[in-house]
Amino acid sequence: MTRVMPIAMRFDLQRAEFRLTVDVEVPGQGVTALFGRSGCGKTTLLRCVAGLEPTVRGRLRVHGEAWQDAERFVPAHQRPVGYVFQEGQLFPHLTVLGNLLYGYRRIPAERRIVQPDDVTRLLGLEGLLERRTSQISGGQRQRVAMGRALLTSPRVLLMDEPLAALDQISKAEILPYLERLHEELSIPVLYVSHAIEEVARLADHMLLMEEGRIQAQGPLRDLITRADLPLVHGEQASAVLIGDALSHLDDDHLSCIHLPGGMLYVPRVTDPNRDQLRVRVLARDVSVARQPPLPSSILNCLQCEVVEIVDDPHPGHCLLKLKLGEQHLLSRITRRSRQQLALETGDTVWASVKGVALT
Amino acid sequence: MMPEWISPQDLEALWLTLRLAGVSTVVLLILSTPLALWLARTKSRFKLAIESVVALPLVLPPTVLGFYLLLLLGSQGPIQALGGPALAFTFTGLVIGSVFYSLPFVVQPLQNAFAGIERGTLEAAACLRAGPWDRFCSIVLPLSQRGFLTAITLGFAHTLGEFGVVLMIGGNIPGETQVVSIAIYDHVEAVDYASAHVLSGLLLALSFLMLFALYTINGRIKMVLP
Numbered sequence: 001m002t003r004v005m006p007i008a009m010r011f012d013l014q015r016a017e018f019r020l021t022v023d024v025e026v027p028g029q030g031v032t033a034l035f036g037r038s039g040c041g042k043t044t045l046l047r048c049v050a051g052l053e054p055t056v057r058g059r060l061r062v063h064g065e066a067w068q069d070a071e072r073f074v075p076a077h078q079r080p081v082g083y084v085f086q087e088g089q090l091f092p093h094l095t096v097l098g099n100l101l102y103g104y105r106r107i108p109a110e111r112r113i114v115q116p117d118d119v120t121r122l123l124g125l126e127g128l129l130e131r132r133t134s135q136i137s138g139g140q141r142q143r144v145a146m147g148r149a150l151l152t153s154p155r156v157l158l159m160d161e162p163l164a165a166l167d168q169i170s171k172a173e174i175l176p177y178l179e180r181l182h183e184e185l186s187i188p189v190l191y192v193s194h195a196i197e198e199v200a201r202l203a204d205h206m207l208l209m210e211e212g213r214i215q216a217q218g219p220l221r222d223l224i225t226r227a228d229l230p231l232v233h234g235e236q237a238s239a240v241l242i243g244d245a246l247s248h249l250d251d252d253h254l255s256c257i258h259l260p261g262g263m264l265y266v267p268r269v270t271d272p273n274r275d276q277l278r279v280r281v282l283a284r285d286v287s288v289a290r291q292p293p294l295p296s297s298i299l300n301c302l303q304c305e306v307v308e309i310v311d312d313p314h315p316g317h318c319l320l321k322l323k324l325g326e327q328h329l330l331s332r333i334t335r336r337s338r339q340q341l342a343l344e345t346g347d348t349v350w351a352s353v354k355g356v357a358l359t
Numbered sequence: 360m361m362p363e364w365i366s367p368q369d370l371e372a373l374w375l376t377l378r379l380a381g382v383s384t385v386v387l388l389i390l391s392t393p394l395a396l397w398l399a400r401t402k403s404r405f406k407l408a409i410e411s412v413v414a415l416p417l418v419l420p421p422t423v424l425g426f427y428l429l430l431l432l433g434s435q436g437p438i439q440a441l442g443g444p445a446l447a448f449t450f451t452g453l454v455i456g457s458v459f460y461s462l463p464f465v466v467q468p469l470q471n472a473f474a475g476i477e478r479g480t481l482e483a484a485a486c487l488r489a490g491p492w493d494r495f496c497s498i499v500l501p502l503s504q505r506g507f508l509t510a511i512t513l514g515f516a517h518t519l520g521e522f523g524v525v526l527m528i529g530g531n532i533p534g535e536t537q538v539v540s541i542a543i544y545d546h547v548e549a550v551d552y553a554s555a556h557v558l559s560g561l562l563l564a565l566s567f568l569m570l571f572a573l574y575t576i577n578g579r580i581k582m583v584l585p
Contacts, residue, residue: 052482076485077493083486089479093501102497103487152487 004028004063007156007188011048011058020044020056020212026205028063031182031189033199033220036209042192043086045209046158049190050083051076063155082149082187084159088141090133096144097129103152113153114185122184123147123177139170143177150185157181157189163198178202196236200224200280225321225328227310232319232330237283239329245269245277260325261302266356279356283319283330288349290341300353304329306345309338322351329353365557371534372542373561379450379538380518383457384465387514388507390458391465396499398466399473414463421460425527428456432528448530453538456524464513472506473499505577512573516566 006025013020020041026032034042048056051067051074060068067074082103090099100116120126123143128136133144142162149157162178163171175198182189182202193199199206199220206223208215208231216229221240224231231237241264243257248268255269257277266279293301307328308321318338322329331351343349365373398410416424430436432446432455439445446452476499484494500507522540529536531545539558546555 050486052485075490076482077488077490079486081486083483085479085483087479089477089483091480091484091498102484102489106488106493148487 004188005061007049007063007190008061009045009049009058011045011056011060013044013048013053013056015044018044018212020048022048022058022212022214024207024214024217026190026207026217027188029186029188030204031191031202032205032207033203034190034192034207034209035194035196035199036215037194040209041212042194042209043160044212046083046160046190046192049156050081050158051079052083080152080155082152082154082157084142084145084149084157084162086161086164088138088145088165090141090144090148092133094133095129096125096131096133096136099133099144100125100129100147100151103148107152111153112151114150116151119147119150122180137170138166139173142166142170142174146177146181150181150187154187157187159189160192161194163195164193175201196224196231196238197280200238200240221327225330227308227319227321232283232310232321233313235282235284237319237330237332238280239283239327240278240280241324241327241329242276242278259302260327261304261351263300264302264353264356265299281329281353281356283332285354285356286322286329286331287352287354288320288322288331288333288341288343289352290347290349292350293352300356302329302351302353304349304351306343306347306349309343309345320349322349366554368533368537369539369542369554369558372537372539373558375450375534375537376519376539379453379457379521380515382454383461383518384511384514386454386458387461387465388511391462391469391510395466395469396473398470413466416460417463421521421523422527424459425456425524428452428459428524428528447528448532448536450535453525453529453536456528457518457521460521460524461514461517464517465510468506468509468513469503472503475506476502505580508573508576508580512569516569519562519566 005028007028008025010023011020018039018041022045034045036042044053047053048058049060054073058068059066059070066072067079091102094102100119104112104116120129123146125140125143125147128140128144133141136144146162163174166174179202191199191203203220205218206220207217208223208229216223216226221242223229225239226232241259243259243264246256246258246263248255250268253268254265255267255277257264257266257279264279266277269277302324304322304324306320307323310319310321312319312332316334316336317332318335320331320333320343322331329351394413398406429447432438432452434445434447436447446455480502481494481498484498489497520540521538522544525536525538526541529538531537531541539562543555543558546552546558
C-alpha cells in the first residue's frame with residue numbers, strides 16, 4: 001500500500017470581526033467534511049487552501065508539495081485544485097461544454113487524467129452539452145460545476161456547500177453522483193457543509209469548526225458519537241455504522257447487513273456490487289431493553305454494551321453511547337426509562353432500531 | 360475628382376474630425392480600461408476623488424477645460440518649460456483635449472460593466488487555471504461586450520461634436536485643427552447657410568446612425584447573455 005501524504009495546513013487570517021487560526025493535518029484521501037455553523041470559518045478555510053485569500057499567513061502542504069510557506073504563495077491559478085462553489089459560478093457566456101472544457105484546455109495535455117467523456121457520463125451531462133447555462137436547472141448547474149472542476153484533474157477537490165442552494169429534489173438528484181465520485185475517484189475531497197445529514201452520508205473524516213478554530217477532528221464515526229461534542233445533542237444526533245452486506249432478501253425487498261452485535265435489515269440495495277454498506281441511525285430511533293426483545297414489528301435488534309451515559313440538553317432525556325465491536329451507536333431515552341431499567345455503564349443491552357437510513 | 364456639394368476645406372475638416380474621434384477613442388480605451396477596472400474593484404479611499412475628477416467634463420463648460428489645457432500645453436506652459444514639445448494648436452493637442460473631454464463617456468460604461476461581473480466568477484476562472492491576463496480575455500472581455508460597445512460609440516460620437524475645447528486649444532487652422540463643428544460655426548458667421556447645412560446634416564446623420572447601431576447591437580447581445 002502506498003502511503004498517502006496528508007494535507008497539512010496552518011493558517012492565520014485576521015478579518016475585521018473574525019479571525020481564523022487553524023493548524024491541522026487531514027488525510028490525503030477520502031472525503032473530509034469541514035463542519036460547523038454558518039460564520040465559523042469553514043468557507044474561509046477552503047478559500048485559503050485554494051489560494052483565494054492572499055492575505056492569509058501560514059503554511060500549506062498538499063501531497064508533499066508546498067503551496068504556501070514563509071517564502072512562497074502559489075497563486076490560485078497555479079494550484080492543482082478543483083473548486084466547486086456554492087452557487088456554481090458557471091460562466092454565462094459559455095455553453096455547458098464550454099464551461100466543462102474551460103479548465104481542461106488550460107492544463108498541459110500530459111496532466112489530463114480525467115477525460116471529458118468520463119465526466120459527462122459519470123455526472124449524466126450527455127444531453128446538456130450544447131445548452132446555455134441559463135437553460136438548465138439548479139441541480140444540473142451544480143453537476144456542471146463539479147464536472148468542470150474534475151476536468152482539471154485536481155490533486156484535491158474543494159466543495160463549498162455544493163448542495164446548499166438546491167431544493168430537496170435537486171439535492172436528492174445530486175447526492176448519488178457525489179457518492180459515485182467518492183467511490184470511483186481517488187481524489188481527496190474537502191467538503192464544507194452545515195448539514196449533518198449530508199456529512200454523515202458522504203464524509204469519512206471530519207473537522208469540527210467553531211469561531212475560526214478547529215474544535216475537534218477525526219474519523220467521522222468517532223466524532224459524531226463523541227459525548228463531549230455538541231453533535232450528540234439535538235434531533236439530528238446519530239451514528240454511522242459500516243458493515244458487510246451479507247445477503248439480499250428479494251421477496252421481502254430487504255438487504256441484510258452483518259454487524260458485531262447482530263444484523264440490520266435495510267431496504268433492498270439495488271447496486272449488487274456494493275459489499276460494504278454504510279447506514280446512519282438517529283439516536284431518537286434507538287430504544288434499549290435489558291432482555292432480548294419479544295417478537296415485534298421492529299426487525300432490527302443489536303446486542304451492545306453501554307459505554308457512556310450523558311445528559312441531554314432536554315431535561316427529560318439522556319443519551320446512551322453503545323458499543324458494538326469497534327463501532328458505536330447512540331440511543332436517546334428518557335431519564336425515567338433509565339431509572340426504571342437501572343442502566344449503568346458496562347451493562348449489556350439490546351438496542352432496537354426503528355429506522356435506518358442507508359447512505 | 361472632388362464632389363461639388365462640399366468644398367475641399369470642409370471635406371478636410373470632416374476627415375480631420377473622424378481621424379480625431381478615431382484616434383481619441385483608441386487612446387481613451389487604452390487609458391480607461393485599466394482605470395475602470397481599478398475603479399470597479401478598489402476599496403481605496405481615493406476612489407471617490409478619482410471618480411469625481413473623471414466625471415468633471417460632464418459638468419464643466421468645455422471652455423474651462425480648454426482654458427486649463429491651453430495653459431498646460433501652451434508656449435508658456437509647464438510641459439514646454441520642462442523641454443516638451445509645443446502641443447497647443449496641433450493635432451496631438453486636440454487628441455489630448457478630446458481624451459479629457461470624453462473620458463467619463465468611456466470610463467463610466469466600462470466601470471459599470473466591470474462592476475457587474477461577480478468576483479466569484481473570476482475566482483472560479485482562477486481555480487480553473489486561468490491567470491490574470493487570461494481571465495481578462497476569456498471572462499471580463501466577453502462579459503462586458505455591451506459596456507465596451509457603449510464606451511466606444513459614446514466616446515467616438517461625443518468627440519465628433521466637440522467645440523469649446525477644440526476652439527480653446529486648437530484654434531481654427533484649416534487642415535490642422537479645424538474640425539467640423541468649428542467649420543459650421545464659420546459658415547454661419549459668414550452667412551453661408553448652404554455649407555452649414557451640408558456639414559450639419561452629415562454630422563446629424565452620422566451620430567444618429569452610430570447610436571442606432573449601438574442600441575440595435577446591444578439589444579441583440581442582451582438576448583444572448585442573461
